[in-house]
Amino acid sequence: MTIEEIQNEIIDEFSMFEDWEERYQYMIDLGKDLPLIDDQYKTDSNIIKGCQSKVWVHAEMDNDKIVFTADSDAIITKGIIAILIRSFSNQHPKDIINAETDFIDQIGLKEHLSPTRANGLVSMVKQLKMYAIAYQTQLS
Amino acid sequence: MLNVDEIRKDFPILSREVNGKPLVYFDNAATAQTPKQVIDTIVDYYSNYNANIHRGVHTLSQEATDLYEQARYKIQAHFNAKFSHEIIYTSGTTHGINLVANGFSSLLKKGDDIIVSALEHHSNIVPWQMLCERTGANLKVIPMNAEGELVMAEYSNLLSKNTKLVFVNHISNALGTINPIEDIIAQAHNVGAAVLIDGAQSTPHVKPDVQKLDVDFYVASAHKMCGPTGVGMLYGKEEWLKKLPPYQGGGEMIAEVTFEKTTYADLPHKFEAGTPNIAGGIAFGAAIDYMNGIGFNNIADFENELLEYATNKLLDIEGLKIYGTSKHKTAVISFNLEGIHPYDVGTILDKLGIAVRTGHHCAQPIMDYYKIPGTVRASFAFYNTKAEIDTLVAGVKKAKIMLS
Numbered sequence: 240m241t242i243e244e245i246q247n248e249i250i251d252e253f254s255m256f257e258d259w260e261e262r263y264q265y266m267i268d269l270g271k272d273l274p275l276i277d278d279q280y281k282t283d284s285n286i287i288k289g290c291q292s293k294v295w296v297h298a299e300m301d302n303d304k305i306v307f308t309a310d311s312d313a314i315i316t317k318g319i320i321a322i323l324i325r326s327f328s329n330q331h332p333k334d335i336i337n338a339e340t341d342f343i344d345q346i347g348l349k350e351h352l353s354p355t356r357a358n359g360l361v362s363m364v365k366q367l368k369m370y371a372i373a374y375q376t377q378l379s
Numbered sequence: 380m381l382n383v384d385e386i387r388k389d390f391p392i393l394s395r396e397v398n399g400k401p402l403v404y405f406d407n408a409a410t411a412q413t414p415k416q417v418i419d420t421i422v423d424y425y426s427n428y429n430a431n432i433h434r435g436v437h438t439l440s441q442e443a444t445d446l447y448e449q450a451r452y453k454i455q456a457h458f459n460a461k462f463s464h465e466i467i468y469t470s471g472t473t474h475g476i477n478l479v480a481n482g483f484s485s486l487l488k489k490g491d492d493i494i495v496s497a498l499e500h501h502s503n504i505v506p507w508q509m510l511c512e513r514t515g516a517n518l519k520v521i522p523m524n525a526e527g528e529l530v531m532a533e534y535s536n537l538l539s540k541n542t543k544l545v546f547v548n549h550i551s552n553a554l555g556t557i558n559p560i561e562d563i564i565a566q567a568h569n570v571g572a573a574v575l576i577d578g579a580q581s582t583p584h585v586k587p588d589v590q591k592l593d594v595d596f597y598v599a600s601a602h603k604m605c606g607p608t609g610v611g612m613l614y615g616k617e618e619w620l621k622k623l624p625p626y627q628g629g630g631e632m633i634a635e636v637t638f639e640k641t642t643y644a645d646l647p648h649k650f651e652a653g654t655p656n657i658a659g660g661i662a663f664g665a666a667i668d669y670m671n672g673i674g675f676n677n678i679a680d681f682e683n684e685l686l687e688y689a690t691n692k693l694l695d696i697e698g699l700k701i702y703g704t705s706k707h708k709t710a711v712i713s714f715n716l717e718g719i720h721p722y723d724v725g726t727i728l729d730k731l732g733i734a735v736r737t738g739h740h741c742a743q744p745i746m747d748y749y750k751i752p753g754t755v756r757a758s759f760a761f762y763n764t765k766a767e768i769d770t771l772v773a774g775v776k777k778a779k780i781m782l783s
């Protein structure tokens with residue numbers, strides 16, 4: 240599936256929820272299920288420092304696609320990471336570079352990607368794109 | 380006794396909704412809400428008196444100057460300073476601390492000691508580190524214990540004839556501990572050291588008497604005392620303020636300027652360069668009037684009741700741990716739910732219209748001591764109610780169910 244298709248699928252899933260509680264409970268559950276980053280990559284150099292919750296990201300190439308794994312010490316942050324990874328992982332670098340993130344608005348989680356929210360997610364999205372740019376340069 | 384229902388009518392913001400729920404404001408230690416009496420003062424100033432001060436021959440400037448200086452007298456009276464020129468207007472606590480730290484850089488030499496406490500806010504650590512880098516002085520730290528209290532025996536050991544300055548907050552913002560500043564000041568004076576007390580967290584709850592404390596410097600922020608942001612005060616003993624060099628150069632702070640030499644204005648203007656926050660200063664005075672109108676004894680009694688009520692209710696929640704358990708504390712509760720990140724709890728509470736602070740509260744060393752990433756902090760004011768605490772407790776229980 241393309242990034243856009245995945246994002247539409249996520250929007251569909253979230254449209255079934257009636258209120259914030261169901262949305263958040265779903266994210267919390269996603270956070271719990273997120274396949275964790277391998278411990279060897281949970282290093283300080285892979286850490287994205289938000290003020291409050293820590294976020295770790297690791298990227299690897301699998302043929303011509305990037306595979307991301309990530310983790311956070313806060314579960315709601317982790318839930319959003321799970322959603323971002325689902326949409327960005329296993330994709331071509333150039334598609335990641337061009338991908339939009341406004342589907343987060345549409346699923347009612349916009350406040351978590353606000354630059355003033357001290358949770359590290361904004362920097363995480365930036366970091367995913369940086370990895371994509373770096374791998375794209377290697378490919379071309 | 381204090382009538383909280385009547386008091387709440389003074390605070391327009393308390394009737395707004397957040398995320399569709401009535402606002403429960405428990406982030407008072409970060410900034411207190413503003414009563415309409417203070418808001419009206421600001422509106423009145425800009426509507427009727429706005430002019431630059433201390434320099435005009437015209438009536439508006441004269442009236443604005445009078446209002447601003449009257450507010451200084453109110454601050455002087457509130458803190459019981461001996462002279463009004465011992466009250467320096469600042470932009471807040473941080474500014475006051477930096478002003479003193481900067482002043483001391485010309486008074487310190489290599490080998491001198493500065494003592495701070497393990498309970499400090501970052502704004503009370505960084506300026507001293509910078510000062511030590513500039514002067515070669517050493518920074519020493521009074522350690523804390525598991526209750527979140529300073530270990531006073533260690534403090535006595537750190538003091539010596541090399542100690543030039545001691546900096547401690549009156550009340551810790553992260554834990555609410557009330558520090559024994561009378562004892563800290565007396566012991567410092569025994570070795571000839573000066574003491575600066577950070578009153579950012581104490582001034583909303585108690586009325587410090589700077590002469591009785593015999594403190595050398597005391598700083599506070601208006602916004603924690605129902606006043607506006609961007610204004611605060613530094614109290615300094617006259618002899619110290621005369622000794623310290625000016626902090627910033629500019630208009631207002633000079634007596635005579637030629638290219639050869641400038642002579643500085645007398646106190647307090649020596650430390651008040653440039654056009655100040657005039658409306659803010661006047662409103663600071665109004666905030667002090669407002670709080671005194673309610674009465675600090677009433678405030679303390681009421682808040683202690685809230686603290687006890689909330690502490691008991693929260694401790695009923697299994698797996699909830701409170702950090703900062705000193706018998707001497709103000710209405711601040713820092714806590715965590717076992718195995719749950721404070722940020723997650725704060726996010727759920729926000730959805731329920733409850734404003735708390737989460738994180739390290741600018742006091743990373745305290746979090747390191749407890750080996751936690753941060754806490755959820757609920758801090759109460761005299762306009763909060765037990766019903767709001769019930770809402771908080773229900774919210775924390777809900778967060779616990781959702782998150783575990």
Ligand SMILES: Cc1ncc(COP(=O)(O)O)c(C=O)c1O
Pocket residue numbers: 408409470471472473474500502503548550551552577579580600
């Ligand atoms: C103990 C303490 N010191 C200093 C400050 C800084 O105050 P301001 O930001 O008003 O300068 C705060 C504010 O949170 C505080 O709690």
